[in-house]
Amino acid sequence: MVAVASTGTEEITMQSERTLVLIKPDAVQRGQIGEIVARFERRGLHPVAIKLMQVSVDIAQRHYAEHRERPFFGSLVEFITSSPVLAMVWEGPGAVAMVRGMMGATNPASSAPGTIRGDLAISLAMNVVHGSDSPQSARREVALFFADDELVEWKSAGAAWVLSES
Numbered sequence: 001m002v003a004v005a006s007t008g009t010e011e012i013t014m015q016s017e018r019t020l021v022l023i024k025p026d027a028v029q030r031g032q033i034g035e036i037v038a039r040f041e042r043r044g045l046h047p048v049a050i051k052l053m054q055v056s057v058d059i060a061q062r063h064y065a066e067h068r069e070r071p072f073f074g075s076l077v078e079f080i081t082s083s084p085v086l087a088m089v090w091e092g093p094g095a096v097a098m099v100r101g102m103m104g105a106t107n108p109a110s111s112a113p114g115t116i117r118g119d120l121a122i123s124l125a126m127n128v129v130h131g132s133d134s135p136q137s138a139r140r141e142v143a144l145f146f147a148d149d150e151l152v153e154w155k156s157a158g159a160a161w162v163l164s165e166s
């Protein structure tokens with residue numbers, strides 16, 4: 001579905017997208033699942049898949065493959081596999097960039113207040129949430145965390161009141 005939204009000065013096409021979101025071990029342990037899920041619901045996105053899971057070292061290394069050569073790669077994999085994560089797929093118009101915006105900057109020290117990281121985190125290593133950085137990354141990451149039959153197709157009743165078709 002392609003929806004069109006007006007910014008007031010120009011029209012931008014907002015393609016319906018899916019994005020992978022992980023509520024990281026720090027946020028699960030701190031009881032922040034509800035807080036973070038509620039933000040995506042309030043914004044007008046809808047979930048296509050949600051599961052609590054223990055990430056394996058293999059999945060962690062594949063998920064963060066782009067950072068393989070970075071000095072923090074080992075500790076990043078250790079952290080994401082240290083305790084359960086809540087893995088989710090969220091859908092909606094422009095969902096990839098929208099979720100990235102809601103997450104805030106990678107380093108919570110410079111994440112704007114009002115963003116998830118800016119409100120809930122302090123440390124770069126424990127920054128509470130992951131979101132895919134492009135539609136292409138999203139497709140790869142969704143396939144890494146979810147089987148096709150775990151993705152549920154549905155239309156939320158609220159969708160018609162989030163984005164006008166005209």
Ligand code: IDP
Nearest residue numbers: 067072076105106124125126127129130131133
């Ligand atoms: P992103 O999560 O905002 O996409 P990336 O640059 O893709 O940020 O980094 C992946 C994750 O690796 C970050 O969320 C953060 O937890 C961790 N990370 C990034 N840079 C550093 C660093 O310099 N030291 C330790 N951890 C880092």
Ligand code: MG
Nearest residue numbers: 130131132133
């Ligand atoms: Mg990233």
